Structures are given as C-alpha cells and as structure tokens.
Amino acid sequence: MATGRTHRPATRSRGIPEATVARLPLYLRALTALSERSVPTVSSEELAAAAGVNSAKLRKDFSYLGSYGTRGVGYDVEYLVYQISRELGLTQDWPVVIVGIGNLGAALANYGGFASRGFRVAALIDADPEMAGKQVAGIAVQHSDGLEKIIDENGVSIGVITTPPGVAQQVCDRLVAAGVTSILNFAPTVLSVPDGVDVRKVDLSIELQILAFHEQRKAGEEAEAQAGAAAVAQAAQEDNGKGPDGDVPAVMPA
Amino acid sequence: MATGRTHRPATRSRGIPEATVARLPLYLRALTALSERSVPTVSSEELAAAAGVNSAKLRKDFSYLGSYGTRGVGYDVEYLVYQISRELGLTQDWPVVIVGIGNLGAALANYGGFASRGFRVAALIDADPEMAGKQVAGIAVQHSDGLEKIIDENGVSIGVITTPPGVAQQVCDRLVAAGVTSILNFAPTVLSVPDGVDVRKVDLSIELQILAFHEQRKAGEEAEAQAGAAAVAQAAQEDNGKGPDGDVPAVMPA
DNA sequence: ATGTCTTTGTGAACGCGTGCACAAAGATGG
DNA sequence: CCATCTTTGTGCACGCGTTCACAAAGACAT
Numbered sequence: 001m002a003t004g005r006t007h008r009p010a011t012r013s014r015g016i017p018e019a020t021v022a023r024l025p026l027y028l029r030a031l032t033a034l035s036e037r038s039v040p041t042v043s044s045e046e047l048a049a050a051a052g053v054n055s056a057k058l059r060k061d062f063s064y065l066g067s068y069g070t071r072g073v074g075y076d077v078e079y080l081v082y083q084i085s086r087e088l089g090l091t092q093d094w095p096v097v098i099v100g101i102g103n104l105g106a107a108l109a110n111y112g113g114f115a116s117r118g119f120r121v122a123a124l125i126d127a128d129p130e131m132a133g134k135q136v137a138g139i140a141v142q143h144s145d146g147l148e149k150i151i152d153e154n155g156v157s158i159g160v161i162t163t164p165p166g167v168a169q170q171v172c173d174r175l176v177a178a179g180v181t182s183i184l185n186f187a188p189t190v191l192s193v194p195d196g197v198d199v200r201k202v203d204l205s206i207e208l209q210i211l212a213f214h215e216q217r218k219a220g221e222e223a224e225a226q227a228g229a230a231a232v233a234q235a236a237q238e239d240n241g242k243g244p245d246g247d248v249p250a251v252m253p254a
Numbered sequence: 255m256a257t258g259r260t261h262r263p264a265t266r267s268r269g270i271p272e273a274t275v276a277r278l279p280l281y282l283r284a285l286t287a288l289s290e291r292s293v294p295t296v297s298s299e300e301l302a303a304a305a306g307v308n309s310a311k312l313r314k315d316f317s318y319l320g321s322y323g324t325r326g327v328g329y330d331v332e333y334l335v336y337q338i339s340r341e342l343g344l345t346q347d348w349p350v351v352i353v354g355i356g357n358l359g360a361a362l363a364n365y366g367g368f369a370s371r372g373f374r375v376a377a378l379i380d381a382d383p384e385m386a387g388k389q390v391a392g393i394a395v396q397h398s399d400g401l402e403k404i405i406d407e408n409g410v411s412i413g414v415i416t417t418p419p420g421v422a423q424q425v426c427d428r429l430v431a432a433g434v435t436s437i438l439n440f441a442p443t444v445l446s447v448p449d450g451v452d453v454r455k456v457d458l459s460i461e462l463q464i465l466a467f468h469e470q471r472k473a474g475e476e477a478e479a480q481a482g483a484a485a486v487a488q489a490a491q492e493d494n495g496k497g498p499d500g501d502v503p504a505v506m507p508a
Numbered sequence: 509a510t511g512t513c514t515t516t517g518t519g520a521a522c523g524c525g526t527g528c529a530c531a532a533a534g535a536t537g538g
Numbered sequence: 539c540c541a542t543c544t545t546t547g548t549g550c551a552c553g554c555g556t557t558c559a560c561a562a563a564g565a566c567a568t
Contacts, residue, residue, distance in 0.1 A: 019525060025463040029442060043545065052444040056527055056548095063547055071533045071546045088463050089470030096462070103364045107357035113442060113459035118466070157469055158462070181472060182465040188283060188367055190306040198468045200461050205367035207454050208350070208412070209279040209342050211436040212372070214452045215411055216343030218435060273555060297515065310518095310557055317517055325516040325563045509568100516563075523556085533546075538539105 016087075020061045024084050026051045027058065031081045043074035085118075095122035095154045097180075099171050100163030101131055101141050104186055108160060109137035122154040127167070144171075151178040158182045165189040172199075270341075274315045280305045281312065282338045288331050297328035339372075349376035349408045351434075353425050354417030355385055355395050358440055362414060363391035376408040381421070398425075405432040412436045419443040426453075 030050040034042055044062075048055035062068060062075070068083055069075045085091050096114070098105050101124050108114075109121055124141045126132070132143040142150060150156070159180040161168050168187035175183060176197055185191055185201040193199055284304040288296055298316075302309035316322060316329070322337055323329045339345050350368070352359050355378050362368075363375055378395045380386070386397040396404060404410070413434040417425050422441035429437060430451055439445055439455040447453055 017525075021467050022460075022464055024467070025457070025460040026444075028463075030444075044547095045545085050444070054527065056529090057525090059545090059547060060526085067547070069546050070535080072535045072544045074545070087467070089466040090463065092470070094462075094466055094469070103357070103361035107361045108458065110357045111458060114462065117459055117463060119459075119462055157473075158465055160462075182469045184461055184465060190280075190284075190304065196472070198465060200465055202456060202458070202461055203279070204362065204365055204456070205371055205373075206276075206279040207438055207456055208348075208368065208373055208414075209282075209344065209371060210276055211412055211438060211452060211454055212343040212348055213275050213278070213341070215348070215436045216346070218450070219411075271555070298517095299515085308557070310559090311555090313515095313517060314556085321517070323516055324565080326514045326565045328515070512565105512567085514563105514565080517561095519558105519560090521556105521558085523554105525554085526552085528551085529549095531546105531548090533544105535542105535544080537542085 016064045020064055021088075023051070023053065023057075023061055024088055026053070027061070028081065028084045028088070028090075031077055031084070034077050035081055039077055041070075041074045041076055044069070047075065090118040092118060094119045094158055095156045096120065096158045096160060097123045097125055097147075097151060097154075097156050097175075098160045098162060099125045099144065099147070099175070100161060100187075101126040101136055102162060102164075105160075105162035106136050108162060109139065119158075122156055123150045125150065127163075147174055148178040151175070151180060156180060158184070160184045160186070161191075162186045270318045274318055275342075277305070277307065277311075277315055278338050278342055280307070281315070282335065282342070282344075285331055285335045285338070289335055293331055295324075295328045295330055298323070301329065344372040346372060348373045348412055349410045350374065350412045350414060351377045351379055351401075351405060351408075351410050351429075352414045352416060353379045353398065353401070353429070354415060354441075355380040355390055356416060356418075359414075359416035360390050362416060363393065373412075376410055377404045379404065381417075401428055402432040405429070405434060410434060412438070414438045414440070415445075416440045 027047065030047055031042070033050070034047075042050075044055045044059045048058040051058065059069075062080075065083060065087055068080055082091075096119050098108055098121060101109070105124065105126070109124055114121065121137070121139060124136055124139050125144050125147055126141050127144045129143060131141045134141050151159075157180055159175040159182070161171055161175075161183060163171050165187045168185065168189045169191060172183060172185070172191045172193065176193055181196060182198045183191065183193065183200070185199055186204075188203055188205065191199050191201075281301065284301055285296070287304070288301075296304075298309045298313045302312040305312065313323075316334075319337060319341055322334055336345075350373050352362055352375060355363070359378065359380075363378055368375065375391070375393060378390055378393050379398050379401055380395050381398045383397060385395045388395050405413075411434055413429040413436070415422050415425055415429075415437060419441045422439065422443045423445060426437060426439070426445045426447065430447055435450060436452045437445065437447065437454070439453055440458075442457055442459065445453050445455075
C-alpha cells in the first residue's frame with residue numbers, strides 16, 4: 001500500500017468498511033475491462049481472479065453495497081459498473097487542480113485514468129512565473145497567485161499537491177482555506193489539516209523502501225540457505241550485510 | 255493507501271509485522287529531518303507527531319527492532335537513523351531499472367528521494383526506438399531489446415514498471431525471467447508473478463477515487479444537514495445525487 | 509545515596525478484516 | 539412442477555494491528 005489514510009481512524013463511512021472502499025476501484029477497473037469485451041455477466045470467482053482478490057472477500061464487499069448478484073448466475077457487468085461508479089461518486093464531475101507542475105505534475109496532467117473516471121483537470125498551477133502560460137497536456141499553466149480564485153470559480157474540492165516538500169504545507173493551507181476538502185499529496189511530507197479535510201498520500205520512495213526490505217530479507221535467507229552458521233556470524237560482524245536473524249549487539253554511540 | 259501488497263498474505267517477515275515495515279520509511283524521513291537540524295535525541299511523543307502516528311504505535315514498532323531507546327530521555331536520532339536504514343536494507347546499494355519512459359517514468363528518474371535512500375537508477379528502458387539514446391535525468395534511455403542484458407550486467411533485482419497497461423504483464427514477465435525479484439508497478443493492471451517475487455502497486459487513479467468517495471459522502475451529509483428528508487427523497491429519485499443513506503430501489507436492467 | 513520525575517517497553521483488551529464453509533436462492537432442464 | 543446444479547450472501551472463528559495503561563528503567567537533582 002503506497003498510501004495510507006492520514007486522518008480519520010478507520011471510521012466506516014456509511015456502513016462501508018474502508019478496506020472495501022479501497023477495493024472498489026479495483027473491481028471497477030476489472031468490470032470496465034469486461035464491459036469493453038461485451039461480457040454480460042461474471043461470477044464472483046472470475047471477477048475476483050481478474051481483480052486479484054479472494055472471491056469470498058469480493059462477495060462480502062459487494063454485500064455492503066446491496067444484493068446486486070443473481071444466485072446461480074453471477075453479477076450483471078453493466079449494472080455493477082453503474083452501482084460501483086455511483087457508490088464511489090464517479091457519476092458526477094470532479095474538477096481537480098494540480099499544484100506544482102514539475103515532472104510528476106505533468107505526468108498526472110497527462111494521465112488518462114482521470115478523465116475516464118469523472119475527474120477533470122480544471123487547472124494546473126505553479127509558483128514559477130516562467131511556467132505560467134505554458135501548455136501542459138493541452139492546458140495552460142497558471143501562476144499560483146490566482147489559486148484561490150481558480151478554486152472558487154471552478155468549484156474545486158479536490159486538490160493534488162506535486163510540489164517540492166518544502167512548500168507543500170503552505171500550498172495545502174491555501175488550498176484548504178480556499179475551500180478544498182480532499183487532498184492527494186505526493187510531496188514527502190506529513191500535512192496537517194483541520195478536521196473535515198481528507199488527505200491521502202502517495203509516496204514513491206516509501207514503496208521502494210518496503211521492496212528493499214523484502215529484497216534484503218530474501219537475499220539473507222538465500223545466503224543462510226547456502227552457507228551455514230559461519231556466514232551468519234561473519235555477516236553479523238560486518239554489521240552491514242546483516243545476518244538474517246539480525247539483532248546485532250547494538251553499541252549505543254552517544 | 256495508494257498501494258497494497260499483492261502477494262504474500264501479511265506474513266510477518268523476520269518477526270517484524272508488515273504494518274510496521276510500512277511505517278519505518280516514515281520514521282526514517284522524520285528522523286532524517288531531525289538529524290539535519292542536529293537534534294541529538296527525540297522522544298516517542300515528538301517523533302510520533304512528526305511522523306503523523308500514535309506514539310504508542312511508534313514505541314511498539316521500535317520494540318520489534320530492539321530496545322534502542324533510553325528511558326527518561328528518548329531515542330538517539332543518529333543511532334536510530336542507522337538502525338532503521340540497516341533494517342530496511344538502505345545501507346546497501348540497490349540498482350533499479352525503470353521500464354517505460356513516458357511522463358511518469360521521467361518523473362521517477364528525476365525524483366530525488368531515490369538516490370538519497372540507497373537507490374540508484376541503473377538504466378532507463380523504453381520500447382520506442384525514438385527514445386533510445388535520449389537523455390532523461392542525465393541517463394541515456396536504452397531500447398528494451400537489451401533488457402535482459404542490462405539487468406544481468408548491473409545485478410538489478412528491483413524493477414519499476416511505468417509502461418502503458420497493455421504491455422505491463424509482458425514487461426513484468428521479461429523482468430522476472432531476467433532475474434528481477436521485486437517489482438513496483440505503476441501500470442493499472444493486476445500483474446501475476448511466480449512465488450518469490452514481490453509486487454507492490456501504486457495506482458494514481460485509485461487514490462483519487464477513494465477521495466471522491468469520501469468527498470461525496472461529505473457533500474451528502476451536508477445536504478442532509480441543510481435540507482430535511484425531502485431533499486433525501488428527491489436525491490434518491492434523481493438517482494445521481496444519491497441520498498446519503500443510499501440503497502436506491504435497484505432496478506435490474508438485464 | 510536516595511528520591512523524584514520523565515519516558516520507554518510491553519501485557520492485555522479490543523476491534524477490524526479475512527477467509528472458511530454452508531445454507532438459501534434461483535436458474536435450468538426434463 | 540419438480541429435481542438438480544450453480545453461485546450468491548453471510549454467520550462464524552481466527553488472527554493481525556491498534557490502543558490503553560502501567561510497571562520498569564534510568565536520568566537528574568539534591
């Protein structure tokens with residue numbers, strides 16, 4: 001999970017568990033693919049395989065939305081696409097602003113997955129005067145001076161922060177003050193926001209670090225399997241290769 | 255969470271819970287910031303605030319690594335930075351390849367958070383012959399024909415996929431066949447990999463969809479607070495605005 | 509040396525999420 | 539209309555993660 005909810009301690013909103021909400025987009029994608037292939041119905045087993053989850057979990061997830069399946073047959077693809085879209089609020093138009101048009105901001109602006117899901121990039125905003133007026137993904141970048149006006153005029157309630165970490169908090173504060181109530185934060189910083197504002201964060205380097213942890217563990221186990229206890233003892237001495245069962249003596253420096 | 259573990263059903267590796275591993279990078283970042291400000295020690299309370307977590311959780315997390323704190327004082331910042339880095343495997347060099355040099359791939363190549371954490375972009379790979387030779391982030395893009403060779407020669411075990419979804423699985427297969435055992439997937443597709451290979455996914459549109467869900471819920475509650483049951487009934491009729499307590503009649507189309 | 513005060517480390521309880529396994533429901537064929 | 543067969547929806551149990559609350563540990567002052 002590259003992300004984690006920041007506020008809101010796992011409250012289940014409207015009876016639907018957070019874990020389920022997080023999976024709905026997954027189901028929706030799989031269903032959309034089926035829909036494009038004109039598949040009329042799908043069983044929980046098939047859909048679960050396509051979405052990469054357990055079928056019992058999928059059925060339980062859907063049961064929170066209502067009884068939309070037909071026993072002995074499965075789920076009607078089109079109908080389910082509609083129900084999940086509606087539940088997620090994707091049947092309405094969500095104007096979004098992206099603040100910080102560097103490489104990542106530009107990548108997001110060009111990302112096709114937004115428009116097809118009801119999200120519309122209402123504005124691209126950057127603090128650099130050089131950027132103002134330049135076209136990115138067919139949209140003219142605007143200077144951050146007009147941030148409040150842009151948000152107000154477009155009725156924006158979702159903001160995406162792709163700025164350097166140093167200015168993320170102040171950008172966040174301005175967004176919130178201007179009326180934004182949901183923020184997707186790509187800057188590697190912990191944002192503090194008032195109650196009622198949702199923040200989700202995506203941290204690219206965190207994901208890599210988690211992978212590195214497991215990768216190291218795999219390498220360690222492998223080494224353990226090859227060599228015997230001798231290699232472990234040596235690794236513990238090196239203090240870097242770190243033997244698989246860790247817990248080196250721990251010499252407190254200060 | 256923008257991400258979710260794909261394989262490996264919450265196994266705790268080497269006694270450290272997955273949830274804890276996922277938070278270690280968070281602590282590490284907060285500690286690094288303190289280190290740069292030359293702060294010598296920090297209490298669990300302060301560090302927890304900086305990382306945006308509960309202090310009891312933080313202490314329990316650290317307890318899995320060992321007893322690195324001093325009662326009555328707190329934790330030695332430098333020492334903890336080292337211990338967490340070592341635990342995550344960041345004291346060693348991780349060569350990484352990025353496959354698919356579009357906007358997102360370029361953004362990642364330029365991302366500063368990698369190099370500072372032991373990750374080194376060993377190669378940028380793209381299937382487009384036009385891209386080959388072009389410089390991105392100071393690195394020449396190479397054609398995907400040489401993928402296997404590049405991975406082998408650089409000892410790459412971590413691959414990042416930023417290709418269009420249609421080719422993600424085959425890229426994944428080639429990476430795995432060439433020896434990659436950890437994959438960070440940005441393509442909106444479920445990747446299937448053999449046992450022993452870790453996949454983590456980051457899906458940008460999923461995060462936005464989860465935000466939209468909560469945003470819609472907030473809007474619904476607001477409307478409910480303003481108007482009475484009348485508004486709810488009307489919204490249920492519109493079938494789009496969707497009243498806050500949902501569960502519309504559900505007319506099965508097929 | 510002794511007492512006080514701060515902060516860690518952890519035992520224990522609780523709650524959420526997951527997955528099994530099965531009964532209920534309905535489609536389909538005879 | 540009845541029997542069979544498929545697939546959903548869910549009760550239940552289990553395990554992980556979170557949080558509270560407190561005892562143990564050590565710093566620091568006197």
